[in-house]
Amino acid sequence: MQPIDIPADWNGSALLTIEEFCSLARTPQGTVRSWQARGIGPRFWRFNGTGRLYTTVDEVRRWVAPRSAAIDLRDGELGGRR
Template identity: 75%
Template sequence: MQPIEIPADWNGSALLTIDEFCSLARLPQATVHAWQSRGSGPRFWRFNGNGRLYTTVDEVRRWTAPSTVVMDVRETGGRL
């Protein structure tokens, strides 16, 4: 699977519809809706409580950014 490529010149606060996100990510909408029901994937919002789902370019960038997990070994009793 190829990574999602977001052009660097896109405005971070620009809105993407769920259709645009699915096209960009090369995913079916059913997958994104399943992520939403599980609380994973990028966050989407509805304006005025109804209508289309939107996300922002910055939210997609946040979601696609490599995550780093920092764990304090004191919390695990020295076990990882």
């Protein structure tokens, strides 16, 4: 599994649409919406009564951080078994 790579120079308060997040995460929108319904994905909001869902770069970083650490640990464990 590849970690989500968020460029360090991205403004943390910048908005991402759900479509942009799905592209960044390389994950189908249906999966992301399922995560949202189960409360396990990044938080998304609607602004000005629009139907489009948005998240922030900081929210994606917050959500990605523990998952990246878990991937690093798994990679290290696998490396020890080879």
